[in-house]
Amino acid sequence: MSINRRELIASAAGVSALGLTGSLSFLPSAMAASVREKGFYSYKVGSDIEVISIYDGVWNKPHDEGFIVGATVEDTKAALRKGGINDENIPIEFAFTIVKTGGKTVMIDAGTGAQLAPTSGLGSKGMANAGIKPGDIDTILVSHFHPDHIFGLMAKDTNAQVFPNTEIMVGETEFKFWTASDTIEKLPERRKGLAKRVQDTFVKWDNVSQYKGGQEVAPGIHSVDTFGHTPGHTAFHLSSGNDEAMLIGDMINLPALFLANLDWQLVFDSDKDLATKARKEMVKRLVADDMTVAGYHFGFPNSGKIKKDGNNYVFVPTSA
Numbered sequence: 127m128s129i130n131r132r133e134l135i136a137s138a139a140g141v142s143a144l145g146l147t148g149s150l151s152f153l154p155s156a157m158a159a160s161v162r163e164k165g166f167y168s169y170k171v172g173s174d175i176e177v178i179s180i181y182d183g184v185w186n187k188p189h190d191e192g193f194i195v196g197a198t199v200e201d202t203k204a205a206l207r208k209g210g211i212n213d214e215n216i217p218i219e220f221a222f223t224i225v226k227t228g229g230k231t232v233m234i235d236a237g238t239g240a241q242l243a244p245t246s247g248l249g250s251k252g253m254a255n256a257g258i259k260p261g262d263i264d265t266i267l268v269s270h271f272h273p274d275h276i277f278g279l280m281a282k283d284t285n286a287q288v289f290p291n292t293e294i295m296v297g298e299t300e301f302k303f304w305t306a307s308d309t310i311e312k313l314p315e316r317r318k319g320l321a322k323r324v325q326d327t328f329v330k331w332d333n334v335s336q337y338k339g340g341q342e343v344a345p346g347i348h349s350v351d352t353f354g355h356t357p358g359h360t361a362f363h364l365s366s367g368n369d370e371a372m373l374i375g376d377m378i379n380l381p382a383l384f385l386a387n388l389d390w391q392l393v394f395d396s397d398k399d400l401a402t403k404a405r406k407e408m409v410k411r412l413v414a415d416d417m418t419v420a421g422y423h424f425g426f427p428n429s430g431k432i433k434k435d436g437n438n439y440v441f442v443p444t445s446a
């Protein structure tokens with residue numbers, strides 16, 4: 127990374143001094159371009175855990191009035207500009223995580239598998255650049271069953287397993303919801319196909335087990351029930367010595383939108399009020415503990431700190 131700690135602190139200080147205008151994204155975006163190109167970056171949590179973030183591309187989502195409950199397209203565009211992001215569309219980036227801990231290599235979520243936007247599916251390139259082969263992965267933890275997190279586990283046309291010899295762990299609440307016998311008929315039309323695909327894969331695979339909330343799912347990694355985005359959405363807490371980090375999955379989508387405006391609700395949140403409550407509680411905890419946080423859709427580099435800025439919050443990416 128070309129950016130160093132001193133520059134990053136200067137950039138964070140600049141953010142508050144300028145009231146979130148202007149230079150917010152200047153240094154991070156220069157940095158972002160180079161890490162996106164490489165497709166990965168890594169950092170340590172304590173002395174025992176290495177975290178490798180893998181870039182899986184972007185979905186440049188066209189604006190539509192239904193995407194955010196509590197904001198119009200004009201509000202959305204203004205928030206993007208305030209965050210230093212081009213407002214032409216909503217750049218929803220994807221980034222999954224690989225954690226080396228206790229002699230194990232653990233993957234958290236699996237990316238889009240090149241089955242969503244044509245500009246996504248870069249995860250295998252990032253893994254190769256990081257020197258990680260699919261066969262190196264001992265365990266895969268799944269945060270929730272949305273396509274951008276699980277399609278990387280299954281082949282496009284056949285649903286064949288991409289990681290047939292790897293232990294896959296899924297949350298028991300999430301699993302129960304998507305595989306219940308009446309789920310498909312209860313779901314809105316746009317989600318029926320997803321439930322069918324979950325039932326055609328995870329249920330039939332014999333390398334899938336279920337974890338509970340608060341369980342140590344791998345050395346130094348605990349599951350954290352954070353329901354709302356989906357019925358069983360899970361975050362993962364990493365700890366080594368006195369150091370800790372939280373991989374929050376989809377609790378907060380793009381920070382410039384949903385962290386800067388904590389009352390805005392994402393149309394993809396299955397229980398919007400529960401998701402909002404969970405999001406606010408998590409932000410409070412992350413700020414109070416000054417904890418490193420990574421979000422699946424934060425934009426690359428997708429880990430850093432959440433800082434209070436007046437009545438708002440801002441995400442300051444790590445220098446990695």
Ligand SMILES: [Zn+2]
Pocket residue numbers: 272274275376422423
């Ligand atoms: Zn997602």
